[in-house]
Amino acid sequence: MVVSKSDLIKFFDTVQSEFDIFVPYQTEREKDDLVFKQYDSEKEFVLDKYRTIDPVRTLFYLPSESVLPPSAKTNKRIIAGVKNCDLLGLAVLDDALLNDNFVEPNYKIWRDSSYIISCDCTDALQTCHCVLLDNNPYPNNDTEGDALFDLNVSPVEDKFIIEVGSKKGEELLEKIKEVCTLTEVTNNDKEIREANHAEVLKKVRDINSDFTQDRHYDVITENKEASVWKEFCNECVQCGACTNICPTCYCLILNDESTKEEFRKVRSWDSCQLVGYAEVAGGGTPREHRWETFRNRYQCKYNFMKFNFDKLGCTGCGRCISACPAEIDLREVIQSLQEV
Amino acid sequence: MPDKNPYEVLKADVLDVIEESPTIKSFYLKPESPFEFATGQFIELSLPGIGEAPFTPSSSHYETEKMWVTIMNAGFVTNEIHKVQKGDVMGIRGPYGKGYPLDKFNGKDVLLLGGGVGLAPLRCLLQTMIHDAKDYKSITVCFGARTPADMIYQDQIDDWKSVGGVRHLCTVDKCSEGDKWHGKTGVVTVLLDDVIIDPKDAIAIVCGPPIMMKFGTFSLIDKGFKPENIYLSMEKKMYCGFGQCRHCVIGKYYACKDGPVFTYEQIKDEEKIWD
Numbered sequence: 001m002v003v004s005k006s007d008l009i010k011f012f013d014t015v016q017s018e019f020d021i022f023v024p025y026q027t028e029r030e031k032d033d034l035v036f037k038q039y040d041s042e043k044e045f046v047l048d049k050y051r052t053i054d055p056v057r058t059l060f061y062l063p064s065e066s067v068l069p070p071s072a073k074t075n076k077r078i079i080a081g082v083k084n085c086d087l088l089g090l091a092v093l094d095d096a097l098l099n100d101n102f103v104e105p106n107y108k109i110w111r112d113s114s115y116i117i118s119c120d121c122t123d124a125l126q127t128c129h130c131v132l133l134d135n136n137p138y139p140n141n142d143t144e145g146d147a148l149f150d151l152n153v154s155p156v157e158d159k160f161i162i163e164v165g166s167k168k169g170e171e172l173l174e175k176i177k178e179v180c181t182l183t184e185v186t187n188n189d190k191e192i193r194e195a196n197h198a199e200v201l202k203k204v205r206d207i208n209s210d211f212t213q214d215r216h217y218d219v220i221t222e223n224k225e226a227s228v229w230k231e232f233c234n235e236c237v238q239c240g241a242c243t244n245i246c247p248t249c250y251c252l253i254l255n256d257e258s259t260k261e262e263f264r265k266v267r268s269w270d271s272c273q274l275v276g277y278a279e280v281a282g283g284g285t286p287r288e289h290r291w292e293t294f295r296n297r298y299q300c301k302y303n304f305m306k307f308n309f310d311k312l313g314c315t316g317c318g319r320c321i322s323a324c325p326a327e328i329d330l331r332e333v334i335q336s337l338q339e340v
Numbered sequence: 341m342p343d344k345n346p347y348e349v350l351k352a353d354v355l356d357v358i359e360e361s362p363t364i365k366s367f368y369l370k371p372e373s374p375f376e377f378a379t380g381q382f383i384e385l386s387l388p389g390i391g392e393a394p395f396t397p398s399s400s401h402y403e404t405e406k407m408w409v410t411i412m413n414a415g416f417v418t419n420e421i422h423k424v425q426k427g428d429v430m431g432i433r434g435p436y437g438k439g440y441p442l443d444k445f446n447g448k449d450v451l452l453l454g455g456g457v458g459l460a461p462l463r464c465l466l467q468t469m470i471h472d473a474k475d476y477k478s479i480t481v482c483f484g485a486r487t488p489a490d491m492i493y494q495d496q497i498d499d500w501k502s503v504g505g506v507r508h509l510c511t512v513d514k515c516s517e518g519d520k521w522h523g524k525t526g527v528v529t530v531l532l533d534d535v536i537i538d539p540k541d542a543i544a545i546v547c548g549p550p551i552m553m554k555f556g557t558f559s560l561i562d563k564g565f566k567p568e569n570i571y572l573s574m575e576k577k578m579y580c581g582f583g584q585c586r587h588c589v590i591g592k593y594y595a596c597k598d599g600p601v602f603t604y605e606q607i608k609d610e611e612k613i614w615d
Contacts, residue, residue: 068345102342104346105346256390279577287612
């Protein structure tokens with residue numbers, strides 16, 4: 001189905017009393033930067049372009065929230081303009097936080113109450129590198145039943161092609177139909193979409209043309225002691241920005257805020273890059289050197305998460321590159337390891 | 341999918357506190373409802389408003405109404421826990437992790453090699469095994485501590501020895517003049533020379549400080565124990581208990597979820613397992 005942009009705005013205006021709506025907006029400070037904000041009918045949102053600064057994870061796994069009792073709100077939410085790198089990030093988090101043995105209470109509430117409308121990328125940032133991970137800058141909507149979105153929209157001129165990815169998506173489409181006039185997808189629409197896909201794919205490939213496309217992450221294990229780690233980590237200040245900004249990081253610390261009457265626990269983000277992270281009472285730590293701490297993030301993203309979830313923990317969003325005050329580029333780290 | 345909040349805490353009354361050594365105390369707890377666990381599993385024990393830390397109960401898993409937890413004063417939380425008195429309230433989460441696979445020990449010679457506060461989880465195992473003593477060919481207990489004053493559970497040795505099939509050996513690193521000590525002197529591995537079981541098919545369980553576990557394991561290998569028959573209680577920073585916080589990872593494994601009990605065979609190729 002196809003919906004016009006003006007109709008989609010009409011839809012958001014109509015349902016904003018029923019849903020909390022989050023969409024990307026340009027920031028005031030840097031026009032190129034996009035951030036998820038609560039829907040404001042007065043301001044123009046940006047569904048397409050590229051990823052936001054913060055991963056969508058921050059709407060599902062808050063920097064700090066009470067887990068005993070759970071503090072997540074059950075209001076229904078629409079989160080629109082999510083990019084493929086973030087959908088892939090949520091897939092990792094789903095495996096980690098909603099599995100047969102463990103259900104993270106807040107994450108489940110946030111996830112259950114949210115309807116995700118993803119959007120194809122139409123542009124790319126210099127740090128974008130999904131193609132190096134064999135991912136595309138638009139969701140895979142060919143696989144039946146495996147879609148990571150509820151609805152996906154592909155921009156075609158001043159309209160969007162809507163794809164349904166789940167039961168929740170069907171539900172949402174029904175609501176859209178109540179407000180908007182939908183038309184059938186024409187062959188011309190499809191051709192434009194294909195051309196857009198090819199164009200953005202080429203753009204991300206061109207950005208990453210200096211890097212080997214064929215990547216093997218066993219180079220991390222094979223070169224555990226390589227000088228590459230020590231060289232790159234020389235610049236690292238162990239601030240933890242790379243992990244806080246990552247779409248798949250979920251390390252946490254628990255603070256006990258219990259009283260005599262009631263047990264209460266607050267969960268906050270932690271980072272394996274911070275000093276003292278794995279240190280135990282008595283001072284023992286499995287990662288004594290700074291370069292081992294630095295290396296741990298790579299092992300975790302490319303080896304451990306692959307082992308645990310059969311998915312890479314890196315989706316190619318490139319946020320850790322943008323956020324790093326030392327300008328460490330993980331693409332270069334992997335490239336250097338491949339060339340050892 | 342489980343619907344219980346994994347962070348749920350069970351209130352526990354402190355019935356008694358015993359000083360085991362200058363740095364180690366045992367706490368006798370009564371959870372508000374019976375607490376079932378398998379020997380070798382651990383709990384997160386919390387002090388309201390202070391924090392929580394992982395411990396393995398030191399009493400048998402057949403005791404579910406009340407439990408003993410033996411704790412060394414080693415860091416921030418344990419220092420606060422050491423101030424706890426009879427009548428105070430604590431919180432218990434868990435149990436977490438995989439315990440000792442007792443069915444695999446069935447009919448075999450079992451050796452418990454422990455040092456320092458590592459005796460605590462081994463006491464849990466020993467009490468459980470003594471309950472079913474006839475299921476094992478023999479149980480050899482090799483306990484070490486720094487000094488005679490640091491050797492915990494000394495008052496229980498006679499009870500253990502009185503059980504058929506149980507042999508108890510102990511040593512201290514250092515013994516000063518005037519110390520009352522009847523065991524050996526030297527690090528815990530010196531006891532292995534006195535062990536009279538055939539290592540080929542025997543099971544060894546090692547728990548203690550990292551350096552002791554390292555050399556204990558190497559000595560057992562030298563004696564002929566098989567890596568797949570050496571069980572290690574890996575104590576890392578098990579913060580959440582269910583494989584979410586990632587503080588305790590040993591390479592690709594989580595100490596909390598995949599362990600804390602691992603065979604040496606399982607983790608011998610992972611990095612820095614002894615740190």
